[in-house]
Amino acid sequence: MTSPEVRPAEPGRRERKLRQARDRLYGAAIELFVAQGYEATTMEQIAERVDMSRATVFNHYAQKAGILEEWGARRRARVLEILRQEHAEELPVGDRLRRYVGELASLNIGSRAETVVLMEASARFGQLLRDPMPEREIARIIEDGARRGEVISEVDPGEAGSLVAAGYFASVIRWAGAEPQPFDLRVRLDRMLDIVLGGILARR
Secondary structure, X not given: OOOOOOOOOOOOHHHHHHHHHHHXXXXXXXXXXXXXXXXXXXXXXXXXXXXXXXXXXXXXXXXXXXXXXXXXXXXXXXXXXXXXXXXXXXXXXXXXXXXXXXXXXXXHHHOHHXXXXXXXXXXXXXXXXXXXXXXXXXXXXXXXXXXXXXXXXXXXXXXXXXHHHHHHHHHHHHHHOOOOOOOOHHHXXXXXXHHHHHHHEOOO
């Protein structure tokens, strides 16, 4: 006899209200960052935009840089959800990496003005280049490939994940830092993956 499926508990009313307030603050902050710049935007302005007290803003975000970190986390979460819905875990490791990086590229291209402001601010004031999560997510993909024998045994998934993450961020920062766009971001990232995958994939 199979046990019934355990569904996660629905958030309570208080939790829903807190989440809605945080979403409103986040949305207002991103709009202001894009409109007038990250440095020029104050927590007071964000609070005023959504008609909340300054204290409420700090209850959700202890510092302005926390919004930058959430911006990156939300983007990665959207990509992971897309890949989950596509059952991308069934793809060969190379194809799965290309889907992951390609979806991130699509988000950047589809919201270039936002990416230009937020990526530059994240590099200067946030934890962009010190956040371990992007490389861990990539490393997990490579680990799955290694378990299936798709990756040569000498490869350390953590090191490979760091390499791909560094290549991704370096490409996006250069792409976002020039007008007009200096190159096709998808093509640049695909070429970067060609180089990395050429070094880690097992020969068939």
